[in-house]
Amino acid sequence: MAEIRRLSLNQATTEHWSVQQAIEGCVRHGIPSIALWRHKIKEAGLNVCVQMTRDAGLHVSSVCRGGMWPAATAKERSKRMEESRRAVDECAELDADSLVLVVGACREVPIADARTMVEDGLAALVPYARERSVRLGLEPLHPMYAGERSVLNTIDQALALARGYDADAVGVILDTFHIWWDPYVYEQIERARGRIYGLHVCDWLVPLPDVLMGRGMMGDGVADNRGLREAVDRAGYHGSIEVEIFNQTIWDTPGDAVLEQMVERFTSLV
Amino acid sequence: MAEIRRLSLNQATTEHWSVQQAIEGCVRHGIPSIALWRHKIKEAGLNVCVQMTRDAGLHVSSVCRGGMWPAATAKERSKRMEESRRAVDECAELDADSLVLVVGACREVPIADARTMVEDGLAALVPYARERSVRLGLEPLHPMYAGERSVLNTIDQALALARGYDADAVGVILDTFHIWWDPYVYEQIERARGRIYGLHVCDWLVPLPDVLMGRGMMGDGVADNRGLREAVDRAGYHGSIEVEIFNQTIWDTPGDAVLEQMVERFTSLV
Numbered sequence: 001m002a003e004i005r006r007l008s009l010n011q012a013t014t015e016h017w018s019v020q021q022a023i024e025g026c027v028r029h030g031i032p033s034i035a036l037w038r039h040k041i042k043e044a045g046l047n048v049c050v051q052m053t054r055d056a057g058l059h060v061s062s063v064c065r066g067g068m069w070p071a072a073t074a075k076e077r078s079k080r081m082e083e084s085r086r087a088v089d090e091c092a093e094l095d096a097d098s099l100v101l102v103v104g105a106c107r108e109v110p111i112a113d114a115r116t117m118v119e120d121g122l123a124a125l126v127p128y129a130r131e132r133s134v135r136l137g138l139e140p141l142h143p144m145y146a147g148e149r150s151v152l153n154t155i156d157q158a159l160a161l162a163r164g165y166d167a168d169a170v171g172v173i174l175d176t177f178h179i180w181w182d183p184y185v186y187e188q189i190e191r192a193r194g195r196i197y198g199l200h201v202c203d204w205l206v207p208l209p210d211v212l213m214g215r216g217m218m219g220d221g222v223a224d225n226r227g228l229r230e231a232v233d234r235a236g237y238h239g240s241i242e243v244e245i246f247n248q249t250i251w252d253t254p255g256d257a258v259l260e261q262m263v264e265r266f267t268s269l270v
Numbered sequence: 271m272a273e274i275r276r277l278s279l280n281q282a283t284t285e286h287w288s289v290q291q292a293i294e295g296c297v298r299h300g301i302p303s304i305a306l307w308r309h310k311i312k313e314a315g316l317n318v319c320v321q322m323t324r325d326a327g328l329h330v331s332s333v334c335r336g337g338m339w340p341a342a343t344a345k346e347r348s349k350r351m352e353e354s355r356r357a358v359d360e361c362a363e364l365d366a367d368s369l370v371l372v373v374g375a376c377r378e379v380p381i382a383d384a385r386t387m388v389e390d391g392l393a394a395l396v397p398y399a400r401e402r403s404v405r406l407g408l409e410p411l412h413p414m415y416a417g418e419r420s421v422l423n424t425i426d427q428a429l430a431l432a433r434g435y436d437a438d439a440v441g442v443i444l445d446t447f448h449i450w451w452d453p454y455v456y457e458q459i460e461r462a463r464g465r466i467y468g469l470h471v472c473d474w475l476v477p478l479p480d481v482l483m484g485r486g487m488m489g490d491g492v493a494d495n496r497g498l499r500e501a502v503d504r505a506g507y508h509g510s511i512e513v514e515i516f517n518q519t520i521w522d523t524p525g526d527a528v529l530e531q532m533v534e535r536f537t538s539l540v
Binding site: 157207 | 385452
């Protein structure tokens with residue numbers, strides 16, 4: 001079973017909570033790590049976030065997120081790149097394990113071109129991140145997001161992109177929701193050895209209630225969180241495991257009830 | 271541009287029409303082929319369908335569908351297999367190019383076990399189909415259906431399964447909605463050379479309005495139907511191209527208006 005020392009609250013799970021509330025929640029429930037989202041960091045102020053996580057003794061497993069490179073205009077792409085640099089800065093200040101990169105997608109840009117924009121965006125970001133000792137974690141998103149959120153859709157594809165850089169510069173973030181269906185997922189996890197920067201868990205509900213907000217708590221769906229976590233362990237990753245759940249019902253539930261269930265499910269099912 | 275002689279109306283596009291109405295619609299709009307669904311064949315009667323398609327001079331590109339093998343009990347699996355044999359029979363009677371296999375998925379069966387049930391189901395069906403000269407077309411479905419409809423989710427995976435049999439016994443059915451996102455889709459189509467039994471087109475809408483009913487008319491979304499069709503041509507497939515669209519708005523539109531737009535979009539965009 002997964003040890004609670006590896007558990008990290010990804011702040012997306014408690015969307016209604018501020019950074020301060022999420023930190024206090026982690027402390028109350030014995031959760032040693034947290035992953036912060038940039039819009040929440042902005043609300044609280046970066047320096048305050050740095051101070052609060054330190055004071056609480058919390059480890060920051062990741063900052064979400066950089067990337068989102070494909071865009072219809074050069075001006076917009078330039079703006080996105082600037083945002084990614086700010087994300088790197090925040091990641092460095094918070095001493096997070098890695099910056100999560102959700103690479104983006106754009107209705108106006110053909111998918112092949114969007115993938116080229118991602119390659120170019122990553123190439124431009126890597127030197128900036130290396131100077132600040134920030135590791136960049138490419139997160140492949142489920143293929144159903146290829147039109148809207150991410151043209152990076154499989155572990156295989158993420159590894160092909162990451163391998164253009166040193167193993168301590170660019171890696172992959174694996175999320176069971178995004179990868180559970182892959183017929184070669186266990187082979188791909190093994191191939192990711194040395195490049196795994198993070199693991200996210202939640203569950204795939206059947207029937208899928210919603211494309212964006214349809215994720216479930218571990219145990220409520222069909223993803224083999226235990227099997228996938230063990231495979232990631234075997235591939236040499238022993239770091240934090242974030243619980244990241246986008247689900248309106250969970251967002252509408254009091255945060256302490258969510259964290260209580262999350263700890264219970266994590267320690268018994270992951 | 272795709273020639274209209276390759277166009278086939280997959281009956282799912284005009285769900286509100288009977289077989290007779292769909293056949294008459296094809297004749298009115300100069301569509302030379304049709305793909306029939308089994309629940310519609312049952313309503314009309316198999317012999318009537320055979321006679322009507324012959325009288326109308328229509329080619330039957332496929333029968334939808336066999337498969338759906340994974341199930342929680344042996345009894346249910348046996349029932350599904352019996353249904354697949356009936357689907358083969360109907361395919362033979364209608365002289366269709368192939369039987370479309372949607373392999374199924376089951377909430378109660380872990381995905382790895384479900385994939386084994388699919389392998390076993392196919393192995394049991396192939397001899398029966400060969401005796402009746404019916405070709406079996408494995409259709410990989412989009413990974414978002416892995417929990418509900420199909421544990422066969424990529425061209426690569428479908429080819430691995432098909433290659434256990436002769437190239438004139440088991441092949442693949444490619445649907446742009448299901449495969450457009452694949453980072454290696456063009457390489458995979460080339461690898462499918464000699465095994466491509468059919469091509470389905472529609473479009474991927476952004477944002478995706480619904481998991482099951484969110485498909486769009488060609489040109490309304492982001493799938494590169496032209497590029498994918500040309501790649502399939504280059505890989506040696508020159509048979510029928512079905513338009514298969516599950517979309518409530520299209521289902522609520524008068525069938526003749528749907529067929530008119532379908533012919534226009536097919537000849538100008540596919």
